[in-house]
Amino acid sequence: MSTEKLSIAKAINASLRTALENDPKVLIMGEDVGKLGGVFRVTDGLQKDFGENRVIDTPLAESGIVGTAIGMALRGYRPVVEIQFDGFVFPAYDQIVTQLAKMHARALGKVKLPVVIRIPYGGAIGAVEHHSESPEALFAHVAGLKVVTPSNASDAYWMLQQAIQSDDPVIYFEPKRRYHDRSEVDTAAIPGPLHAARTVREGTDLTLVAYGPMVKTCLEAAAAAAEEGKSLEVLDLRSVSPIDFDAIQRSVEKTRRLVVVHEAPVFFGSGAEIAARITERCFYHLEAPVLRVGGYHAPYPPSRLEDEYLPGLDRVLDSVDRALAY
Amino acid sequence: MTVDSTAARKPRRSSGKRAGAKKATGSEPELVQLLTPEGDRVEHPDYAIDLTPGELRGLYRDMVLTRRFDGEATTLQRQGELGLWASLLGQEAAQIGSGRATRDDDYVFPTYREHGVAWCRGVDPVNLLGMFRGVNNGGWDPNENNFHLYTIVIGSQALHATGYAMGAAMDGTDSAVVAYFGDGASSQGDVAEAFTFAAVYNAPVVFFCQNNQWAISEPTERQTRVPLYQRAQGYGFPGVRVDGNDVLAVLAVTRAALERARTGQGPMLVEAYTYRMGAHTTSDDPTRYRRDEERELWEAKDPILRLRAHLEKEGLADEAFFTALEAESDALAKRVRDTVRTMPDPEPLAMFEHTYADGHALVDEERAQFAAYQASFADEESN
Numbered sequence: 001m002s003t004e005k006l007s008i009a010k011a012i013n014a015s016l017r018t019a020l021e022n023d024p025k026v027l028i029m030g031e032d033v034g035k036l037g038g039v040f041r042v043t044d045g046l047q048k049d050f051g052e053n054r055v056i057d058t059p060l061a062e063s064g065i066v067g068t069a070i071g072m073a074l075r076g077y078r079p080v081v082e083i084q085f086d087g088f089v090f091p092a093y094d095q096i097v098t099q100l101a102k103m104h105a106r107a108l109g110k111v112k113l114p115v116v117i118r119i120p121y122g123g124a125i126g127a128v129e130h131h132s133e134s135p136e137a138l139f140a141h142v143a144g145l146k147v148v149t150p151s152n153a154s155d156a157y158w159m160l161q162q163a164i165q166s167d168d169p170v171i172y173f174e175p176k177r178r179y180h181d182r183s184e185v186d187t188a189a190i191p192g193p194l195h196a197a198r199t200v201r202e203g204t205d206l207t208l209v210a211y212g213p214m215v216k217t218c219l220e221a222a223a224a225a226a227e228e229g230k231s232l233e234v235l236d237l238r239s240v241s242p243i244d245f246d247a248i249q250r251s252v253e254k255t256r257r258l259v260v261v262h263e264a265p266v267f268f269g270s271g272a273e274i275a276a277r278i279t280e281r282c283f284y285h286l287e288a289p290v291l292r293v294g295g296y297h298a299p300y301p302p303s304r305l306e307d308e309y310l311p312g313l314d315r316v317l318d319s320v321d322r323a324l325a326y
Numbered sequence: 327m328t329v330d331s332t333a334a335r336k337p338r339r340s341s342g343k344r345a346g347a348k349k350a351t352g353s354e355p356e357l358v359q360l361l362t363p364e365g366d367r368v369e370h371p372d373y374a375i376d377l378t379p380g381e382l383r384g385l386y387r388d389m390v391l392t393r394r395f396d397g398e399a400t401t402l403q404r405q406g407e408l409g410l411w412a413s414l415l416g417q418e419a420a421q422i423g424s425g426r427a428t429r430d431d432d433y434v435f436p437t438y439r440e441h442g443v444a445w446c447r448g449v450d451p452v453n454l455l456g457m458f459r460g461v462n463n464g465g466w467d468p469n470e471n472n473f474h475l476y477t478i479v480i481g482s483q484a485l486h487a488t489g490y491a492m493g494a495a496m497d498g499t500d501s502a503v504v505a506y507f508g509d510g511a512s513s514q515g516d517v518a519e520a521f522t523f524a525a526v527y528n529a530p531v532v533f534f535c536q537n538n539q540w541a542i543s544e545p546t547e548r549q550t551r552v553p554l555y556q557r558a559q560g561y562g563f564p565g566v567r568v569d570g571n572d573v574l575a576v577l578a579v580t581r582a583a584l585e586r587a588r589t590g591q592g593p594m595l596v597e598a599y600t601y602r603m604g605a606h607t608t609s610d611d612p613t614r615y616r617r618d619e620e621r622e623l624w625e626a627k628d629p630i631l632r633l634r635a636h637l638e639k640e641g642l643a644d645e646a647f648f649t650a651l652e653a654e655s656d657a658l659a660k661r662v663r664d665t666v667r668t669m670p671d672p673e674p675l676a677m678f679e680h681t682y683a684d685g686h687a688l689v690d691e692e693r694a695q696f697a698a699y700q701a702s703f704a705d706e707e708s709n
Binding site for chain 2: 068069094108146167244245
């Protein structure tokens, strides 16, 4: 029986376990990933079964984690690195941007950097500062990196398998507020392409594009809109670099309206890129400007305010109404 | 000579046959030396070396050819053939001594100034010039000579070296790794983190710091309040300061450090105390921040002259050797010159190549757009 219902956290754990079993070169590195099993228990039990050399508790130094992972990759390993929280990736940002992303090109293809960096991201967990951010655009902006984010357990399992198998560095953002959402995972399935978007709800009046934690929010918005007689299509982008613009284009040519939803700040966010490209590709199909729903150009607020900062059902529907009013 | 506060921090010149472990003025730490600036062999209680005349001549040849190549590159920059050059002038002993201490299966992570180490690793010097000419950003195959690409972001490579060493140890080999960096890089967090990781995992890595006294315009005093090699103590591994202009001492100390690493005794910090005789790069003007007198002090400690003095005093090389080496230097310089001048610019589309190993839809799209844009001019020209 290869299908079971798993939470996203358990699906990632199962995926890491599969990778460790299938390839002796796969390593897991990070703070507290060993004995503790990670602060979210995503790596629970792996060190016990695979040993301290393959599931490595590291010093508390993010640049050191990514920098040494690069060295291990040069040695032929496939490190899967965990950054404990989104807001803690920045000490490693230099290694990721100036070294990890560029080294394959700098070597004219002579070395490969199969490093996966797992980052729990996003808000709505009532955390203190630096634990609720969505920095995906800061990585998507960098040539040499790939950026993906699952929204459900099956994708969490398979996209991580594919990220680990990729010879490129992949930033794998985990929707931490959805860690305990459960859905079916078929570990014997043949997965689709890593960077392809997926239509998760068909509709005719407007397209909602989302990824990671916002897919569920958009599905709820679409269900609510349906009660008012509006038919919304929901696209789970899955990959933020590259972006499956063809899939968005196909949907928008049908619905003629597009709203992009993400937790990250709207300003210079992935929604801006999608709006620009889809406007160029679908100029004569669009009945309304592409609208964006996301965070504000303000520091991520204290948790008592985060419900106001984060896009929720009502803010998504507000933008849907605005788009439909054109 | 007036001994001012700056001079007090420098190692004193030795005189005659004395013990190689020398205590200099005031708090100046010991410096491992096996060959005095006058070319006399001295012994050190911890570091011994016994080389054949052929090996000594080999080290001399390495240093002479490296200096000649380096000088040629500086000239090529002045002639507009290179956009920039980072000269190693004065650091030949530090680089040749340490480079010759490595084994083929060891791995080296350089900064952007390790031309002498590259020479020892068997990298064709011409390959080092591509990035300085602007035709690539590195371009050689790091695994061909186990010599990683030059790293420009200061100190980043110390972590790569440490990770590589951790991997080598996990593979059960006795290969070791050398991480090169400078006195300026010693202030970088990545170097500190590399020390931490190497120490806690007991990684087989040698941290080879060329303290050439200057990080562009800033003296070592602006980076540290203690001698750099002493930093190692705080991390739990040994550090040693070696006369970086003494190729024999550098070779002996690096060999010992590598041997420690190979035998599971963990990392070591080697501080090669040397001097950047030239500018930081060809874009720099050292007259704005340092005095000629300082350079003159270091000229007296020249790494090549001191080994030549030794070879001549001991009758280990004859005139024919020096004459032949001069001819070999000329030939190398000519080959470098000729090759660089004819080094072709890359094709414009090459900028998209190797961005990803597995491809990326956006790169494909932009490459196609750019190709079509370029082709549109070809159409115009043919009309």
